[in-house]
Amino acid sequence: MKKTLTSNMSRRGFLAGTAAMAGSAAFAQAEDSTEIEREISQTIRRNVSSFRALDWRPYFDDLRNGAVLVDTQSRALHFWSQDESVYKLYPTSVPLTEDLTRLGRTEIVRKVVGPDWRPTPSMIERNPEWPRYVPPGPNNPLGTHALYLSWQYYRIHGTHDTRKIGRRSSNGCIGLYNEQIAELFDLTKVGTQVLLI
Known part of the structure; x- marks a missing residue:
């Protein structure tokens, strides 16, 4: 139980740190962005909730050429x-x-x-x-x-x-x-x- 809690805390810390770094990188990038790129709204939310591995079979008959x-x-x-x-x-x-x-x-x-x-x-x-x-x-x-x-x-x-x-x-x-x-x-x-x- 204690080991699981420590693993979760480490994972949370890693995710929080990664999010903070990504946010600062995006802010730094915004300073040098082109006019086209500045049009992205900061209010648009990311969707990662359904980001998961899939099997190819429901979508393709074969893997010809990848x-x-x-x-x-x-x-x-x-x-x-x-x-x-x-x-x-x-x-x-x-x-x-x-x-x-x-x-x-x-x-x-x-x-x-x-x-x-x-x-x-x-x-x-x-x-x-x-x-x-x-x-x-x-x-x-x-x-x-x-x-x-x-x-x-x-x-x-x-x-x-x-x-x-x-x-x-x-x-x-x-x-x-x-x-x-x-x-x-x-x-x-x-x-x-x-x-x-």
Whole structure:
């Protein structure tokens, strides 16, 4: 009993410390953020309550070329390698609203390290002040790596603004921490199947 209490206290202390560090990092990042990134509301709550491992079988017929499942409700991305030797679970950002969210089956059609970014016509319509082009680098909304999907304008990509992860904060894409998109980038290939639910 005493051992369990100590373990729980240590875990609580670790979680509290981690939350404090993440909060200070997000505050520091906000100082250097681009105008596009400043639009994230501090009142948007993160959803980690249903962040759990899943089996691939209810979602895919097979693991041909590997598989990516994005659960927009739990804000989590799951990856399974073709031979089932690798399973990864990452927290994500998801689209701000239901009308920006596209669900269904697609696949990775292109992979880019250091992507550039252009807002879509609908983004420009909603935000006419946004730049028409952002080159690769620290101000790029796509972060360090991007996986282009067969759906036009939709990507799984990194972000330099860590406040976005775990939130409804994107204009349609799925975002990951830069370190995690780099890992997923190496695990996936052109032809990896993707399902957004």
